[in-house]
Amino acid sequence: MLDVRGLRKAYGDLVAVHEISFSLNAGEVVGLLGPNGAGKTTTVSMIAGLVVPDGGQVLIDGSPLAGDTDPKKQRIGLVPQDLALYDELSALSNLQFFGALYRLSPAVLKTAIDRSLTLVGLADRARDRVGTFSGGMKRRLNLAASLLHDPDILLLDEPTVGVDPQSRNAIFSNLETLKAQGKALLYTTHYMEEVERLADRVVIVDHGRVVAADTLDGLQQYAPTGAGRVSLETIFLALTGRTLRD
Amino acid sequence: MQAILAMIRKDLQLFLADRRAVVMGLVAPVAIASFFGSIFSGSPDAERAKIPVAIIDQDRTAVSRGIVEGARGDQYLLVSNPTADEARDAVKKGTLAVAVIIPQGFGDAAGRAFFTGAAKPELNVLYDPSRSTELGLVRGVLTEHIMQSVSAEMFTGDQGRTLVDDTLAAIDAMPMAGQQQAMLRDLLQSARKFYSAPAPAAAAPAAPGATAAAPAPRRGLSMPYAVKEEAVTSGDNVSYNGYAHSFAGMGIQFLLLASIDLGVGILLERQRGLWKRLRSAPISRLSLLAGKAASGSLIALLTLTVSFAFAMIVFGVRIQGSRIGFAAIALATALMASTFGLLVASLGKTPGGTRGIASLSVLLMVMLGGAWVPSFIFPAWLQRLTVVIPARWAVDGFDAMTWRGLGLQAAVLPTLVMLGFAAVFGTLAVARFRWEEA
Known part of the structure; x- marks a missing residue:
């Protein structure tokens, strides 16, 4: 469904992303892992059309994304790392606005809003101002806002940052539902246990390059010699080192 | 869309x-x-704010008194008469925009400068530099009152008479032809007669029992025109709305x-x-x-x-x-x-x-x-x-x-x-x- 081929992006002398390639299939969750500054967010931004790559292609069902108004962007839903919501407006007004950006008709938009709010458990808070929501509720609404146009591909950039275990669990349930519906999910996070729970495959990047891409079982090949079956975090540290990146 | x-x-x-x-x-x-x-x-009915001005009269002549009186009656000025030191202090503090000091000898020197081209006396003006716009207005208004007072004194006052007498006495020594001296003497003698004649308003009453009229006011040069102001707006009956x-x-x-x-x-x-x-x-x-x-x-x-x-x-x-x-x-x-x-x-x-x-x-x-x-x-x-x-x-x-x-x-x-x-x-x-x- 989504093919990322040789994506490259540099800011002056700094190469943020260097020839990154991977693919994402329907009904699959791919975890995109990497230390801070590894190029995860830049990669996601290039897939979402926020950043123009210096090289490489983003293919959706074999066709490259071309320009800001390419209708294929309709098939992508972005869940930004930030809480990209208007605190001053109600949840309903937020969703009405974000849905209108995808040119949904009023009837379709209403159905989509009801469906999304129900999925994330906020249907009864639709008319409340977002500023009154807890962090977890905002995170769930952040997800709902990305689902209105019923995208096939969901790009999730650290969607559980700063939420309590209950909200995190609720978001996981939402994502598992979406996966079951056949959506393709690209999931970036620093929480290894999230990837272990959700991901079918994992792509680990560092210094703008893919250093490993495999299933959770397949990644065991990178475990330290003689360590037996190890956690994803151990493998991650083995591949990316223990040097602080901030 | x-x-x-x-x-x-x-x-x-x-x-x-x-x-x-x-x-x-x-x-x-x-x-x-x-x-x-x-x-x-710019409402015509609005009370006009007067500019506070101090005038310190150190001359105490008819000319300086005329200037002070003229300024007192002016619609643009609010005149006070502190001492020179008080005035300087007030300007420094910003409570006074302008202070004018009329120095001793000003009236006499101004009169002579008016007719003979003698050295002009200086009028000392102290002003608040943050209110230079008001200084400009005060300067213009005072010019009118000074010209009126000096010219009135020179045409109808003692100082004018004295100047005529002094000039008559000095005609023979003037470097000019005899015919010119004679013509100037005739002119000045006519002026002396004019000064010596009683003012019309001070003449005897026209009929027995009638009350004597008040002395005629001294008259000097005045503005030779009146201003008719017309605010040009959108129509004759439409006033400017600020x-x-x-x-x-x-x-x-x-x-x-x-x-x-x-x-x-x-x-x-x-x-x-x-x-x-x-x-x-x-x-x-x-x-x-x-x-x-x-x-x-x-x-x-x-x-x-x-x-x-x-x-x-x-x-x-x-x-x-x-x-x-x-x-x-x-x-x-x-x-x-x-x-x-x-x-x-x-x-x-x-x-x-x-x-x-x-x-x-x-x-x-x-x-x-x-x-x-x-x-x-x-x-x-x-x-x-x-x-x-x-x-x-x-x-x-x-x-x-x-x-x-x-x-x-x-x-x-x-x-x-x-x-x-x-x-x-x-x-x-x-x-x-x-x-x-x-």
């Missing part, structure tokens, strides 16, 4: 959501414009300040990740900026409409000129302001830093545009420079359509210039806008 309309609706919702900001955005220009309008309204100008100026000032909110709002949207969501949708860059420009223009128009509506209802401001022209200028001004907001967003980096720099730019713009004080008090080079300030065109345009009562033709140039500014601001904003959201 649906996306643009959605952006407009959302921005209006955001604008109206902050009720305190809405009230301040609408009340502040009205309040400040009302204040400035009351100052510059509120029209002040509401135009303050309206534009707050329009531009609101445009900073538009620009900073975009930066805040970027900071909060909202711009990522907007950019990930299949919307063109032009549509995104057009939506922002449209919502900014609507909010600007709302501000202008409320301001002028208040001015019309409360202060009787009227569109004496073309209503279509007024609407065209308002639209063009709103568009100019919103594109200025986009430019702010495209050039700014952080919301806080951008607000500071943009506020300074706006304040300079409205100051140079004549929104605070009339631009005629600027130096000539600065007045020429203000043609590149959009606020000036907006103020001039609104003035033309309101109290000047000019027709649609007078709205064309300000409208086109404003649209030109909008095009420049918009083009620069598109060119410099940071589109990438990493």
Whole structure:
């Protein structure tokens, strides 16, 4: 469904992303892992059309994304790392606005809003101002806002940052539902246990390059010699080192 | 189009959501414009503020007393008579704009300088340098009173008589031909007879029992003309309404300040990740900026409409000129302001830093545009420079359509210039806008 081929992006002398390639299939969750500054967010931004790559292609069902108004962007839903919501407006007004950006008709938009709010458990808070929501509720609404146009591909950039275990669990349930519906999910996070729970495959990047891409079982090949079956975090540290990146 | 309309609706919702900001955005220009309008309204019924002036008469002659009396009766001056030290202290403290010291010997020397070209005596003037405009007015008013007093004394007073006597005694020693000396002697002897004759009003009563008339006032030179002033407005019965100008100026000032909110709002949207969501949708860059420009223009128009509506209802401001022209200028001004907001967003980096720099730019713009004080008090080079300030065109345009009562033709140039500014601001904003959201 989504093919990322040789994506490259540099800011002056700094190469943020260097020839990154991977693919994402329907009904699959791919975890995109990497230390801070590894190029995860830049990669996601290039897939979402926020950043123009210096090289490489983003293919959706074999066709490259071309320009800001390419209708294929309709098939992508972005869940930004930030809480990209208007605190001053109600949840309903937020969703009405974000849905209108995808040119949904009023009837379709209403159905989509009801469906999304129900999925994330906020249907009864639709008319409340977002500023009154807890962090977890905002995170769930952040997800709902990305689902209105019923995208096939969901790009999730650290969607559980700063939420309590209950909200995190609720978001996981939402994502598992979406996966079951056949959506393709690209999931970036620093929480290894999230990837272990959700991901079918994992792509680990560092210094703008893919250093490993495999299933959770397949990644065991990178475990330290003689360590037996190890956690994803151990493998991650083995591949990316223990040097602080901030 | 649906996306643009959605952006407009959302921005209006955001604008109206902050009720305190809405009230301040609408009340502040009205309040400040009302204040400035009351100052510059130029109402003929308004009590004229007199300039406080101290006159210290160290001469104590008929001439100096005449000057003091003349100044006391002047409608523009509020005269006091402190000592020289007190006057200097008052000017220094700012409680007095101007102090005039008439030095000893001034009257005598002024009289001689008047007729003989002798050295002119100096009048000492102490003034507050922050109130140089009032100094200019005082100088002009005092010139009239000094000329009247000196000429009255020289034509009808003792000092004039003495000068004639002294000149007659010195004629024989003057380096001129005998015939010229004789002619001058005849002239001065006629003048002496004139001085010696009793004044008409002081003559004996015409009939027995009649009361003697009061002495005729001394008369000197007076202004040889009277001024008939006519304020040229939109019509014979239409007086100048200073509120029209002040509401135009303050309206534009707050329009531009609101445009900073538009620009900073975009930066805040970027900071909060909202711009990522907007950019990930299949919307063109032009549509995104057009939506922002449209919502900014609507909010600007709302501000202008409320301001002028208040001015019309409360202060009787009227569109004496073309209503279509007024609407065209308002639209063009709103568009100019919103594109200025986009430019702010495209050039700014952080919301806080951008607000500071943009506020300074706006304040300079409205100051140079004549929104605070009339631009005629600027130096000539600065007045020429203000043609590149959009606020000036907006103020001039609104003035033309309101109290000047000019027709649609007078709205064309300000409208086109404003649209030109909008095009420049918009083009620069598109060119410099940071589109990438990493």
